[in-house]
Amino acid sequence: MSATAQNSYSKTFIRSCILYEVLQKKPVFEAYETICNTLKEKIAYKEFDYWFHRFYNGNHDLEDDTWQIKVRNSNDLRCSINPPSEVPHKISEIDWCKKFVEYFNGVPQKPSLIYNMPEKVWNEICAKMELYDRLVARKVSRNFRDKIDQQELHFNTLGICFEQDEARLFLNEKTVNYCPVPNGCTIIYENRTIRIKGGDYRKIALQDFKTIVSKDAKTFSVLFDAQMSEQIRGNIFKDVLDVLRSMNKLRVRKLVCELKNEEIDAILPYFEPKTLEVVHFFASSTDGHSTKLMDTVQLKNAKALIFDIDNCSINIEKFFHLTYFDVTLDLFTKDDAVKIRDILMKSDTFKYANFESDDFDPIEIANVFVPDYQSDDWPIINYTRHNKKFLLKINPNSFQIKKMV
Secondary structure, three states, X not given: OOXXXXXXXXXXXXXXXXXXXXXXXXXXXXXXXHHHHHHOOOOOHHXXXXXXXXXXXXXXXXXXXXXXEEEEEXXXXXXXXXXXOXXXXXXXXXXXXXXXXXXXXXXXXXXXXXXOOOHHHHHHHHHHOOHHHHHHHHOOOHHHHHHHHOOOOOOOEXXXXXXXXXXXXXXXXXXXXXXXXXXXXXXXXXXXXXXXXXXXXXXXXXXXHHHHXXXXXXXXXXXXXXXOOHHHHHHHHHHHHHHHHHOOOEOOOEEEEEEOHHHHHHHHHHEOOOOOOEEEEEEOOOOOOOOOHHHXXXXXXXXXEEEEEEEEOOOHHHHOOOOEEEEEEOOOOHHHHHHHHHHHOOOOOOOEEEEEOOOOOHHHHXXXXXXXXXXXOOOEEEEEEOOEEEEEEEEOOEEEEXXXX
């Protein structure tokens, strides 16, 4: 089958395509995806499901409209079906579950057996599903998707990573991998694999990410491979922002990002400042960073910052409201050390800092705290001033400060 997006198809033609997929013994969801992608038409799943199982059960009449199909307008094939009340009232909850498992594994059932499953049974099935099974079940039918999405998921660690030829979800200690294959994508979780035809692996990963994203994850990460093309990266990052926007503000304790500088600026507003305590940034580019970052309400309220970004040009004073921070600076001077010496006496929250730089003189920095300091070793200084005690460690390219209790 092949077509252009401009074609308009009759109901009879679409039904003949469904019959073809049935005769090929395709699973119902795979057949649905194939037809929608090939015809470039969005067919209502309930309509598709009705005709698929009608043909599967041996009735190959393309014209007999036994059910009332309401077409919303003459140019729109999306429609809804009013299913007959064929539900066996005496079926047990165990039998409902058996029917669900059969349908989930590709064995066609009467639509009424699935669409009218008691709410209690739905909830119990969804609650007992492992994460991987939930993601797979969402792809079986729209009805499954709606039911599963009503169940809340909570993760301590949640993240998404996009690489050149792979996407990954991080869910606590588990990883779900999405890899491209000809005409589709494979999803790998532990020792299980599922293949999705006609789908882009990045889009499928993002759809699953949107399904499981939790407002209360303790650690949340968004990572991008620096080698990804600018166009693809821009489109995917925009989709990530759309997901975060739909969640309002996420209540996350730790945020980890490997992004470009402008992407970091764009993503921060979607996190609740009062909850966000630790921020860890990796930069995918080395073009420095504006001072606006430290002026955001999220960073003003944070307790710790790890800033793995080369050529950072943020003023040192901006960091000392934090309890802990680790930053890489393009330049660290004697004047910076003087600023630190004075700030240490004013900050009540500070406990530890590490400054990385390829450009500073350790002895010159030590002399700011201990005048005329001379040593052949890298300075380790117990510094006391105004009853406040600090341990200073100065190496060829790092300067560590620890407040002593």
